[in-house]
Amino acid sequence: MSSTFRAVHQVARPDGAPGAEHFAVVEHPLPAVEPGTALAENIYLSVDPYMRELMDEEWPLHEPLGYGRAIGRIVRSEDPDLQVGDLVEHGGGWSTHALIQHGYGRVIRPAAGVATATYLSVLGATGLTAYVGVREILRVQAGEAVYISAAAGAVGGVAGQIAKLTGAAHVVGSAGSAAKVRHVVERLGFDAAFDYHDGPVAELLAKAAPNGVHAVLEGVGGDHLEAAIGSTREFGRIAWVGSISQYNHPDRPPAAPRNLYAVSDRSIHLRGYQVRHFMHLRQEAQIWLTPHLQAGRIVADEQIVDGFENVVEAFLGVMRGDNTGKMLVRVGEE
Amino acid sequence: MSSTFRAVHQVARPDGAPGAEHFAVVEHPLPAVEPGTALAENIYLSVDPYMRELMDEEWPLHEPLGYGRAIGRIVRSEDPDLQVGDLVEHGGGWSTHALIQHGYGRVIRPAAGVATATYLSVLGATGLTAYVGVREILRVQAGEAVYISAAAGAVGGVAGQIAKLTGAAHVVGSAGSAAKVRHVVERLGFDAAFDYHDGPVAELLAKAAPNGVHAVLEGVGGDHLEAAIGSTREFGRIAWVGSISQYNHPDRPPAAPRNLYAVSDRSIHLRGYQVRHFMHLRQEAQIWLTPHLQAGRIVADEQIVDGFENVVEAFLGVMRGDNTGKMLVRVGEE
Numbered sequence: 001m002s003s004t005f006r007a008v009h010q011v012a013r014p015d016g017a018p019g020a021e022h023f024a025v026v027e028h029p030l031p032a033v034e035p036g037t038a039l040a041e042n043i044y045l046s047v048d049p050y051m052r053e054l055m056d057e058e059w060p061l062h063e064p065l066g067y068g069r070a071i072g073r074i075v076r077s078e079d080p081d082l083q084v085g086d087l088v089e090h091g092g093g094w095s096t097h098a099l100i101q102h103g104y105g106r107v108i109r110p111a112a113g114v115a116t117a118t119y120l121s122v123l124g125a126t127g128l129t130a131y132v133g134v135r136e137i138l139r140v141q142a143g144e145a146v147y148i149s150a151a152a153g154a155v156g157g158v159a160g161q162i163a164k165l166t167g168a169a170h171v172v173g174s175a176g177s178a179a180k181v182r183h184v185v186e187r188l189g190f191d192a193a194f195d196y197h198d199g200p201v202a203e204l205l206a207k208a209a210p211n212g213v214h215a216v217l218e219g220v221g222g223d224h225l226e227a228a229i230g231s232t233r234e235f236g237r238i239a240w241v242g243s244i245s246q247y248n249h250p251d252r253p254p255a256a257p258r259n260l261y262a263v264s265d266r267s268i269h270l271r272g273y274q275v276r277h278f279m280h281l282r283q284e285a286q287i288w289l290t291p292h293l294q295a296g297r298i299v300a301d302e303q304i305v306d307g308f309e310n311v312v313e314a315f316l317g318v319m320r321g322d323n324t325g326k327m328l329v330r331v332g333e334e
Numbered sequence: 335m336s337s338t339f340r341a342v343h344q345v346a347r348p349d350g351a352p353g354a355e356h357f358a359v360v361e362h363p364l365p366a367v368e369p370g371t372a373l374a375e376n377i378y379l380s381v382d383p384y385m386r387e388l389m390d391e392e393w394p395l396h397e398p399l400g401y402g403r404a405i406g407r408i409v410r411s412e413d414p415d416l417q418v419g420d421l422v423e424h425g426g427g428w429s430t431h432a433l434i435q436h437g438y439g440r441v442i443r444p445a446a447g448v449a450t451a452t453y454l455s456v457l458g459a460t461g462l463t464a465y466v467g468v469r470e471i472l473r474v475q476a477g478e479a480v481y482i483s484a485a486a487g488a489v490g491g492v493a494g495q496i497a498k499l500t501g502a503a504h505v506v507g508s509a510g511s512a513a514k515v516r517h518v519v520e521r522l523g524f525d526a527a528f529d530y531h532d533g534p535v536a537e538l539l540a541k542a543a544p545n546g547v548h549a550v551l552e553g554v555g556g557d558h559l560e561a562a563i564g565s566t567r568e569f570g571r572i573a574w575v576g577s578i579s580q581y582n583h584p585d586r587p588p589a590a591p592r593n594l595y596a597v598s599d600r601s602i603h604l605r606g607y608q609v610r611h612f613m614h615l616r617q618e619a620q621i622w623l624t625p626h627l628q629a630g631r632i633v634a635d636e637q638i639v640d641g642f643e644n645v646v647e648a649f650l651g652v653m654r655g656d657n658t659g660k661m662l663v664r665v666g667e668e
Contacts, residue, residue: 221595234611235611240597240598241598242598243595243598246595257590257594258590260590260591260594261555261577261580262606263574263604263605263606264574264575264576264577264606264607264608265606265608266606266608267605267606267607267608267611268605268606269603269604269605269606270597270603270604270605270606271597271601271602271603271604271605272596272597272598272599272600272601272602272603272604273598273601274598274599274600274601277568277569277601
């Protein structure tokens with residue numbers, strides 16, 4: 001094994017859209033494995049929209065970036081809970097190796113027929129976000145009409161499939177291209193989808209769900225949230241999990257929905273959530289999702305980029321909406 | 335009995351604040367009491383902020399105004415459920431008399447020590463709105479900090495008292511004058527209150543509840559809702575029951591809260607509601623509230639104006655915020 005590892009640093013704070021110039025890859029000596037720690041060689045790294053928010057404050061400059069979910073294999077261990085050879089999911093960020101403190105790595109034993117990468121997509125925080133939204137927050141009921149924005153994205157694609165399996169009668173998605181619209185309907189089984197570039201989102205949604213919707217999973221913000229509010233029926237529910245449209249300009253949020261008052265007027269629940277508040281449902285979600293994955297009733301929709309040198313570009317692509325499904329970077333051999 | 339009755343008509347649609355010029359009092363012949371109807375002579379009429387919304391569309395021009403809650407006494411009846419002499423609560427609007435269709439009047443038998451007017455305030459839709467907000471939507475728990483806007487208003491004043499009786503540790507209200515602030519604290523038992531003219535609402539609320547609040551009952555909208563969102567803790571709840579600040583300009587809603595994204599970021603529930611969706615809780619609310627009223631633990635905070643000729647001015651006063659507590663108009667003898 002080499003005596004060094006590579007890590008992505010953030011080297012500048014962006015004003016607006018992030019670019020390659022805000023990052024650098026830096027080589028570091030491998031850290032010492034003290035008692036209570038273990039060293040993992042990473043296999044898959046996750047790149048996610050929420051990281052854009054970390055870039056403004058939480059990620060320090062000129063240090064290896066933390067927080068990002070990853071799967072690695074233990075290569076040295078002074079932690080009795082982690083053995084050399086174990087596959088471990090952890091939050092060590094965009095590095096080829098990670099030193100895992102005791103209690104911060106979770107051993108993965110992939111279920112039969114389930115690929116390792118799935119533990120960063122449908123069986124990871126992404127799938128948990130979708131599961132919490134559809135089943136814990138929205139509590140979608142059989143027969144309901146459901147709208148899911150960013151349906152070709154990592155969370156939206158899983159959420160639509162969960163909604164269908166939960167009995168939703170009509171699941172409508174929005175996505176950013178004709179190809180994504182086809183993907184969402186043909187591969188992920190949405191009942192309908194539209195390209196939000198084809199007109200005002202509110203009008204497109206009203207056409208796709210002419211009787212309104214009972215429940216919405218919204219992660220875009222701006223006019224997508226406004227359209228969601230406009231289409232939600234009396235007593236309807238909106239789970240609002242993020243606002244990718246504003247992450248590049250947190251100081252200049254989009255005009256909040258002009259129709260926000262409908263939330264009061266139609267007795268709507270607008271419930272925000274962050275998956276970090278629902279980690280206690282992780283096991284429940286895995287138990288629910290795994291047999292559906294094994295039976296092919298849920299598609300693990302992933303886009304896997306090869307090579308550690310491509311991690312920043314993969315992230316920038318997610319922020320541009322280039323991806324369909326969960327974007328992962330393969331940085332090592334299983 | 336006279337052969338005529340008087341009714342308020344709306345004669346023009348306002349553009350902005352309503353005025354006396356939008357209304358007229360018109361004399362009509364008393365209607366025939368057909369089988370299945372009964373005639374009530376009204377005693378109390380309710381004037382409420384939601385009526386401003388009716389003025390834009392629902393209230394027809396040049397007809398007696400419907401929807402308003404009233405209490406009257408039956409003077410003629412062809413309805414076996416309503417007997418001459420019965421006190422009846424109904425939605426017949428701003429008239430001296432009302433013809434009540436079968437099933438649209440509810441007989442009131444005031445509990446010992448409870449004034450008739452109370453059935454249009456704490457025991458009417460106003461008190462039900464407060465009860466639903468605090469106990470059904472917010473589910474306020476013992477020890478929590480609660481913020482209530484428009485605390486000197488009809489709904490807010492009852493809501494604060496219910497929150498205290500439910501065990502809230504710190505109930506903060508906002509109101510529109512120093513006199514109202516004193517009233518809310520000294521007479522209604524709020525723990526703290528501030529005059530929203532004294533500075534930015536968000537700053538005043540942050541000072542009155544420095545650790546944030548668990549639950550909010552909001553009925554003003556605009557910067558009051560923004561302040562509420564800003565002060566709500568992780569997983570906190572906001573019951574949003576109306577938006578009096580925008581009723582005069584429904585086509586120009588106030589800038590929706592610039593901090594709306596905090597609803598997603600702090601996993602807040604923003605739940606809109608209209609009391610018409612919760613009429614099934616009316617009996618539960620009366621059963622809960624009545625003994626508290628009888629024991630003096632809840633103050634029926636009413637402002638009663640005398641004379642049918644003053645009903646429009648009483649309503650305009652509510653829209654200007656002149657009232658403390660529930661504004662009622664006495665138009666007949668009990």
